[in-house]
Amino acid sequence: xxxxxxxxxxxxxxxxxxxxxxxxxxxxxxxxxxxxxxxxxxxxxxxxxxxxxxxxxxxxxxxxxxxxxxxxxxxxxxxxxxxxxxxxxxxxxxxxxxxxxxxxxxxxxxxxxxxxxxxxxxxxxxxxxxxxxxxxxxxxxxxxxxxxxxxxxxxxxxxxxxxxxxxxxxxxxxxxxxxxxxxxxxxxxxxxxxxxxxxxxxxxxxxxxxxxxxxxxxxxxxxxxxxxxxxxxxxxxxxxxxxxxxxxxxxxxxxxxxxxxxxxxxxxxxxxxxxxxxxxxxxxxxxxxxxxxxxxxxxxxxxxxxxxxxxxxxxxxxxxxxxxxxxxxxxxxxxxxxxxxxxxx
Ligand code: 1DF
Ligand code: MN
Numbered sequence: 001x002x003x004x005x006x007x008x009x010x011x012x013x014x015x016x017x018x019x020x021x022x023x024x025x026x027x028x029x030x031x032x033x034x035x036x037x038x039x040x041x042x043x044x045x046x047x048x049x050x051x052x053x054x055x056x057x058x059x060x061x062x063x064x065x066x067x068x069x070x071x072x073x074x075x076x077x078x079x080x081x082x083x084x085x086x087x088x089x090x091x092x093x094x095x096x097x098x099x100x101x102x103x104x105x106x107x108x109x110x111x112x113x114x115x116x117x118x119x120x121x122x123x124x125x126x127x128x129x130x131x132x133x134x135x136x137x138x139x140x141x142x143x144x145x146x147x148x149x150x151x152x153x154x155x156x157x158x159x160x161x162x163x164x165x166x167x168x169x170x171x172x173x174x175x176x177x178x179x180x181x182x183x184x185x186x187x188x189x190x191x192x193x194x195x196x197x198x199x200x201x202x203x204x205x206x207x208x209x210x211x212x213x214x215x216x217x218x219x220x221x222x223x224x225x226x227x228x229x230x231x232x233x234x235x236x237x238x239x240x241x242x243x244x245x246x247x248x249x250x251x252x253x254x255x256x257x258x259x260x261x262x263x264x265x266x267x268x269x270x271x272x273x274x275x276x277x278x279x280x281x282x283x284x285x286x287x288x289x290x291x292x293x294x295x296x297x298x299x300x301x302x303x304x305x306x307x308x309x310x311x312x313x314x315x316x317x318x319x320x321x322x323x324x325x326x327x328x329x330x331x332x333x334x335x336x337x338x339x340x341x342x343x344x345x
Contacts, residue, residue: 001076001315002322007332008078009318010339013182013234013283013306015085016068016111017061018104022047024092036156038185039091041200060310061085064111068309069118075315077307079117081343082108083150084124087184090155097126101136109144120345122148122180127155130164134171141175147343148177148232153184153210160213161220169226178230178279178342183210183238202284202311211238214278219251221264223273230342234283234306241280241294244271275299279342281306286317288324300330304339 017025025043046054046061060067064082072080084104089097101124108121123140125133140146149172151160160169160181172179183206186194190209194200214233223229233240240247248269255263266273280294283306295303305321307313324331339345 001318003076005322005331005335007336009076009305009335010079010081010345011072011077011307011309012081012232012281012304012339012343013180014080014082014309015061015311016064016082016108017085018100018107019062020103021084021089021100022058022062024096024100028091035188036087036091036185037188037191037195038200038205039087041195042087042185045201056313057310060313064107064115064119069115071309071313072118075307075313076318077309079120079345080309081120081122081147081339082111083122083180083182084108084152086152086182088124088150088152089126090128090152090184092126092128094126094128094132097128098132098136100124101126101133102139105136105140105144105146109140109146112145120343121146122150125149125151125168127151127158127160127165127168130167134167137168137171137177138175141177147345148172148180148230150180150182152182153206153213154187157187157189159216161216161222166225169222169229173226173229176228177344178232180232180234181210181213182234183207185209207235207238210235211240214238214240214274215247215270218270218273219263219266221266223277224264224267227277229277230279231277232279232281232304232342234281234308236282236285236290236294236303237274237278237280237298240274241297242290244274244297247271275302278302279304279338282321284308284312284317286314286320288320291321291324292326295326295330295334300326300333301338301341303334304342305335 089100194205
């Protein structure tokens with residue numbers, strides 16, 4: 001791994017879980033209290049599978065101390081932007097979720113205070129109570145110094161384009177901080193065919209669910225209502241950058257012909273919002289062709305590096321991005337300055 005690059009590698013989608021959250025997950029699994037099929041599949045795997053990989057991930061999730069710093073040093077990561085692991089607090093009842101988000105944000109702020117040059121963080125929020133979520137985002141940004149919010153995609157089958165979540169979008173816009181829409185397993189309404197072949201998780205189901213979420217926001221007109229709202233998507237945009245041309249053609253056609261009452265006429269083509277309101281990260285997509293494609297179609301100033309620690313902790317992968325066939329200034333933007341600008345580090 002090179003150490004002479006002359007800029008910092010900032011990793012922007014790096015997960016942690018508080019002891020309190022992991023215990024709440026274990027309780028939910030043990031009680032069989034969760035009727036969320038995707039949660040049972042995902043956290044059932046990470047918290048009860050006895051393999052070496054899952055035990056290593058689970059142990060690292062809870063560690064915001066020396067082990068994480070040592071792992072960052074071993075992979076040349078100067079800074080992690082930390083966020084609560086998926087599905088965050090979004091599987092719990094509203095009151096429990098509001099409390100868990102608040103204490104997770106306090107713990108995150110304490111870890112950042114202990115390692116201010118190595119960590120920054122995004123706020124956990126509980127969309128189950130939109131007004132409390134907006135307030136918590138404001139507290140986390142203005143009092144705790146966090147840099148935005150993480151929303152682990154759907155909340156019990158509901159998406160941020162639902163008007164009831166408007167206060168959350170308004171708060172992010174007013175605070176001028178991004179919302180990172182991170183993957184979650186598909187909701188109960190869409191998970192069955194994924195589960196039948198074990199495709200509900202990060203292998204593919206995450207991207208389908210999260211790409212859908214982002215596209216729902218776009219076609220709902222959310223960015224005409226909140227034109228300065230910034231959304232970050234991981235995994236090179238969850239497939240959406242590849243679809244721009246056909247989304248514009250088909251969405252434009254269905255709006256012009258009045259096919260759906262639920263599809264308002266937008267000020268711009270759908271792709272406009274995906275270019276102007278969205279930022280993208282690599283998170284575990286250590287593969288040159290799609291990285292270069294996203295830089296080409298979205299712009300060099302829109303793509304940021306992410307490792308997806310501890311779920312994807314493969315030290316050699318930084319060699320792939322170090323060797324991207326792009327100019328030095330563009331590589332510096334990818335690893336460092338885009339993240340500094342988007343997250344106001
Ligand atoms: C996995 C991947 C899990 C990602 C994650 O959080 C996660 C996984 C529970 O591999 O199961 O954030 N990911 O972003 O790709
Ligand atoms: Mn992730």
